[in-house]
Structure formats: structure tokens, C-alpha cells
Amino acid sequence: MWASIVYLGTQALCIKLFPSHAMGVSYPFMILAPWLALAVCWWHARDCAQRTRLLWTLVCTALVVWGIGILFAAWEDLSFYNPMAGADFSDFLFFVYGMPILLAISSPTEGEHNSAFVWLDAVQVVMTALLIYVAAFSVLPFTPRNGHTLSISRLLVIYNFEGFALAAVATLRLLAYTNDGEERRFYQILCSYLWIYASLAALYNHITISTNEHTGLYDLFTVLPFAVLSILAVTLFSEREETVQSARRKPLTLFIDNASPIFFTITLLVLAAALVREHYYIGMSGIAVALAVYAIRATMLQSRYMHAQQELQVARDKMEAMSLTDSLTGVANRRSFDRTLEVEWRRSVRRKSPLSLLMIDVDFFKNLNDKYGHPYGDSCLIEIANALQTALPRSSDLLARYGGEEFGIILSATDARGADTVAFRVREFVRALHLKNETPIGQFVTISIGVATYEFPHEGASADLIQSADEALYRAKRHGRDRIEFAVPATITRESAATSAKVR
Template sequence: MMVLLAIGFILLHVVLVMLIPAHAIVVSYAFLIAAPLFASAFAIRRCMIEGFALSQGWILAALSLIFWTLGMVFSARQDIFLSNSNQVPGDSMLLYILFGVPISYATAVVGVYSRSRLQRGIDAVLVASLGYLYFALTFSWVTLRGSPDEFSTRMVALMFDVENAFLAITTLIRFFAADMLRQRHFFGTLAGLTLLYAITAAYYNHHVALDVSPNIGSAYDGIVDVPFLAFALMTLREPSRIPKAINPPPGLVRFVRIGSPLLLSLAVLTISLLLLHRRFNLGVAGILVAVFGYGLRSILSQVRQIEMEDELRSDRTALAELALRDSLTGVGNRRAFEEAIEKEWRVALRTQQSISLLLVDIDFFKQYNDRYGHLAGDKCIRDIAAALHAALQRPADLVARYGGEEFAVILPGTSSSGAREVATRVCKLVRQLNIPHDNSPHGRATVSVGTSTVTPSEGTLPHELIAATDRALYDAKNNGRNRVEQGIHTH
């Protein structure tokens, strides 16, 4: 239905111009102003549907169309009210050129993530420079009164060709490299507009305006409606799944996403180079803006890349630490213990220093859980883990939750007497917690500790130390609990 309305709009435009030749210029301008206005309204409608994520792109598209509409309004003012017969009125030409600025900005920034405020500021400076340089380039060939000669008119037409080709190419690149449905829909719609506009503008500017019908008001004017109405129709389509056959390769997606912000610098550089032979100083200034803008963006991108690598490294470290941390007590877990005992065993074997191990078990813990509940049991485990940690006096010492209510303490470079001293301190600190335990003969929570000390030799393994310490713990529990028992200790 909407397609038929669009076709009807174009046919009505052509028919009315042919039927009312005396007022053809007024009729044609009415249609030429209405078509981009409709397109901008449809862009705003799509912006409201898409939400904030892609609203920037649709707003920029609408702004481009409004610039073009204003250009047509100024052109109508020249032809209808001022009777200016010049083919290239300067003020409207400026607005037609500004039509490309928001589109260039959209291709550079829409869908490009993690941009800092400073990067957005650089983009704003670049787009402002681009607009001003377009302005300067336009008025290097025309004035507000129009074009002085046919050569200048053809140069302005050629300049429009370059601009339109640039817009079509950049939007097509963004379309083919888009890997998200809504971005693909946006850039596909924008590419449809810019491609159709580049073709129709080239045909109209070089064939119609310069050769066939210099003034608005011919049947040829109907072709100018086509890109705008096609854009409006494309905004009505809902994003569809990307066929696998045209699914962009990840490498292309990353390349375009990283390189897209540089399109602004490229556009500024291109216009500056075109300006050099007309306004040298301004052209050089534009080149400097493009180069410094590109350089600052590259530096900021590198800084952001380093920050992301640092964040990733920090996250990996945090995850590694989390993987070795007991979630209930905050001390090391069984995996941390196993890695640490292997490491310290190798060090002790190489240096021929002793290594001591403590296994600590909470006395009558099952009865404590039955009497006070699991929440109280969890708190008891946490408090005793904190007491164990407080009993250690060296950074190299490690306490880990060995399993359930049992803990392990690794004491590198510690003699049997030193291990017994630490074990005794552990028992004392736990008793000082005064955690009530009515089902214990001691009336409060206590621990039993088994210790062993060994100087590793070739052929011995850590599990031998663990087994000896476990037997010592068994002895401590059998001998009345709330005590320390020592197993093997070799030097």
C-alpha cells in the first residue's frame, strides 16, 4: 500500500507539472519540499520505535533530510520570490552540501562503542570543521548571488558528485560490515538513500539542470522524489535476520568498527585538499585538523586498549584468586591448599628446609549444627577460620579450608617446635572466642590439631606429610580433643 502511495506521489508530481505549466515551478517546489519532509518524519518515527540505542543515527538522518529541505526552501525563495535565474544560488547550495555532514557523522560514530567524552569532543570538532570546510569549498565557486559562470556551475556539480559518492561508499561499507540486525537495518536504509540520491543527483545535475531544463518545473523533477520516498519506505521495514550467505566475517566487522571514526578525519582531509588551490591557508588548517584529530583519536584508542588489557588482566587475577578462595570463610580452599603444598614441597626439597603441616578439626561440630542450626554452624566456621588466620604471623603461611569443619595450615621453613607453638596458639585463640557449645564436654567450641614436620628428600611426596598429619589429628581426637598431637618430624 505504501509503495503504491509513493508511486502515486511521483506520478501526481509529474502530471500536475505537465497539466499546469503556468504554475509548474510552484507545484514542483511543493512536491520537492514535501518528499524530504516525509522522509525526515519517517526517520523520526523509526527513531521512536528503535529506542535510544540507535536513535542517534535516525536523528542524524532526519537532520540531513531537514538540511536538504531547507536548501530546497531557499531555492524556491530564489526562484519564486526573488526571480534569481542563477542555476547555483549559494545559500541553497550550502544547505545541500550540509546534507552530507550528519550522514558522515553517523557513519563514523553509530555502532562504535566505548567512546570517551574526549573522543566525542574530537568527533564534534571534526564534524564542525567538516561543515565549515564544505561551506568554504562551496563559496570558493559561488557566492550568495550564485555562480559567476558555467564552469563554476559544472565544478559545483562535480563537487556534489564527489560528496554523494563518498556518502554512498561509506554507508555501503557500514552496511556490509554490520553484524547486528538494527544496525544493518539502519545502514541499509541510509545506504539506499545515499546510493539512489547519488545516482539521481548526478543525472539531474549534469543532464537536466545543465542541458535539458535549467529551471525547476519540468517533468524531470519527479525523479528527485525517488530517493526520499524510497528511504521513507525502507524505514517501514522491520529488521530481518541476516542470511548466512551475507553474514559479515568477524575480521571485517572489527576492522570497520575500529576504522569508522576515522572517516571523519578522512572527509576533512579530502575537503581540505580540494581547498588548497582555492584557499591555501584554510586548506592547510583543515589538513592540520584532520591529522591532529586522527592522531589524538589514535592515542585515545591506544590508551583505551591498554586500559582494557589492564582491566582484563585484573579480572583474570581476581577470578584466579576467587577460584582459590573458600566462599564461606574467605580463606584458601582445597584447590589452593593442593597447589600451595606442591609448591612449598618443591621449594623445601630444593633448599632442604623443613615444612610443617597442621590439620585442624572443630570438635563435635555435627552436634553443634544439630543443636544451633546450620546458620550458626556457618558463623562458627567463619569465626574459627578468622582465629586460624590471626594465629599465623608470616605472609608465607597459608590457612585453607580442607573440607567441612576441617582446616589445613601450611608452615614453610618451620620446625616441629615452631609448628607445635602455632598449633597451641590456634587452640588458645579458638577457646578465647567463647562460642557456646552445650553438646561439648568443654561447654564451648574447641579444636583438635594434628601436626607433622618433614624435610623432603628425593622420592618423597606431599601426601606422605598429609597422611602423617591426619594420623596425628586422629590421635588428638581420640585422646580427648581440644589438644595438639604431633606426628612425624624429621630433619
């Protein structure tokens, strides 16, 4: 801060001491100011995150353009001073200075930065620079000037409009940040600088026009914004704490943040529209470029959105599959079992088709765990689940781990005879594994099965089917295990009630 005060004081003192050479002594201070501000900003921004450093790079680029512009202004004024002649090349550079700043303001807050967007922005920058040149000199670049340049009064109006428009848009952009952080501090600094720059530039232009004088103490107005920028960069960059921005933001904040990338496109469109009357083809070319850039950007964003939606759906499907799968055995879990049984029950009622359920329990599983250890027990469950899955005759049949060492099999459109066949088949598949488990009934792992069938379910609920199959399972265990019990629920019709309980 003190360095800035000394710098401004020295400039004021030199102007006062050498009033007849005020322009000559003032220009070195005005030329040096943007370069010093650039050095301060870059020095303090070099340790920022990559995205924030990119924003500061754009601001530093703007300072370079402005610094070159003031060099041309000094050369023009000191060599052939004619302040009211109209637009000069330095004025073109002062206009172009705002484009890197507008790019920084238009940069989106979040999301990956596609290289195609960089090229689109580059196209807009080139087209905007071309339109600014045509607006200032009424000719295309690299062609002889016809002497018809932008008048000084209109030039100053456009200067003021550009300055205040940048400040207003930057302030609007600042609203997209609700928590503190590097990017918010960047926009705080940028907004403060732009408002001071726009206000002092408008005051300087007014004094220049009204007094018809080109230099004086009001030359300090040219240096002061860069001094403020340096001070703010030093002050705010000393706060290195980074706060993560909240994921939940207000709708207005989200709208501003998502709309910011088209700020530059709108600027190009407005500038091109303003030139249509005097330079029809150039103006229409600018409008075409603006609309094309907007259409390409919108299409790319829509494609990215659709791709993100597809990826999100795939992730949801994976999460859904994981939530419905038993982590140990890889078959369906209890949640999937309950959901599928309810669906099949309703379908069976609607179509009046049979529905069968097998409840399976591994015999003496506690003895297996106690004697051989839990890792062996887990290995047995995995092999049993694979055998049960292999034994199912149809892909539509659901095998689920019901809990612990108990499994359930849902057989849609399967009557009592079909369920009995499947039960016998799965029991034999498990027997064929020859998993070691010495028990009172043998040396290998066996299973007990309870089977329940609803031939024509007109009343009751899926819970009744589970209860009937469970009762049949416990009856099989009471009767010696390694067997199949078939139970008929009490809610079936009389025609089906004639079916007797079968035991194997």
C-alpha cells in the same frame, strides 16, 4: 506507498498540464518532499532506542538542510534563472547536507558515547563546512565574493562523488551488523536511500547538462529518493522485534565497526588536501584540524582502553580472590591450599628449607550440629577460623579450610620445633573461645592437630606431606582427641629421622 505514488503522479500531471510553467509547478513538490520524508522518519523513529533515535535525528537534520537548500534553489532559479553560472548558496547547502549523514555513518556501534567525542565531531563539522564554502566560492564566509565560483561541470562531478561515496561507506557500515535489530534496519534504509539518491542525482545532473534544460519530468528524480525513504521507514519500522546482536563477530565486521569513527576525519583530510594548491593556508589548517582530531580521539580511546584493562584486571583479581576464599569462614579454601602447598613445596626443595603442615579437625563437630543446630555450627567454624588466623605468628603462613570442619595450616621455612610451637598456640587459642559443646571430653569445643614436617625434602611429593599430617591427625583422634600428634614422613633424610614423635 500509495500516498507516494499519488504524490509523484500529481507532480508529473502538473508538469504535463503546465509545460510553460513547469518550473513553477514542480518546485512546490520538490520543496515539500524532504519535509514530508522528515515527518515520516521522525514519527516512526520516536519510539526507537536512544541510540537509534540519535541516528535518525542526524538523518532528519540532513533532510532539514536539504529542504532549506531546495528553498534557496527555488528562489535563485525563479528570481534570476542562470543554471550554468556556477555554484550558488543552495549548492553549498546540498554539499553540507551530507555531513549529518556522514556523522551517522561514523557513529560507533557499541560503547558509551563520550561528550568529548561530540565536541570533536562538532569541530570537524564546522571545519568541513568552511572548506566546502571555500571550495565552492573561493573565499571565506562573510567576505565579498570575487566572482570566481566552482564551475558547473566540476560542481556536478563533486555532487556525484559525494553521493556515491556516502552510499558506499554506508554499505560498508552495514556489514558491521550481523543480526537484525533497530540499528541494522536503520542502515538498511539509509543504504537504500543513499544509493537511489546518488543514482538519480547523477542521472538528473547528466540530463541537465546534456539538454541544457532545468525542468521536466526528470524533476521526479529529485522527489523519488524521499518517497522511497518514506516507504522504507514505514515498512521496516513496522518490524518491532529486537534481536540482540551477537557478542562474537567476524574480524572484518569488528574492523569496520572500529574504523567507522574516523570516516569523517578522512573526509576532512581529503577535502583539505584538495584545497592546499589553491588555498594553501586554509587547506593546511584543515589538515592540521583533521590530524589533531585524530590524535586526540586516538589518545582518548587509548586511555579508555587502558582504564578498561585496569578495571578488568581488578575484576579478575577480585574473582581470583573469591575463587580462593572460603565463603563461610573468609579464610583460604581447598583450591588455594593445594596451590600454595605446591608452590611452597617446590621452594622448599629448591632452597633445602624445612616445610611444615598442620591438619586440624574440630572434635565432635557432628554432635555440635545435631545438638545445637547448623547455624550454631557455622558460627563456631567462623570463630574457630578467626582464632586460628590470629594464632599464626607470620602473615606468610596460610590458614585454609580443608573441608567441612577440617582446617590446614602451611608453615613455610618452619622446622619440627617451630611447627610444634604453632600447633600448641592454635590449640590454646581455640580453647580460649569457650564455645559450648558438651562431649565426653569436656563442655567446650576442642580441636585435634596432626603435624608433619619435611626438614630436607629430597624425594616424594607434597601429597606425602598431606598424608603424613592426616595420619597424625587421625592418630590424635584415636588417642582421645584434644591433642597434638607429630609425625615424621618416611622420605626425610636419616639425620632428621632421629626426631621422635611427640604427643601433647
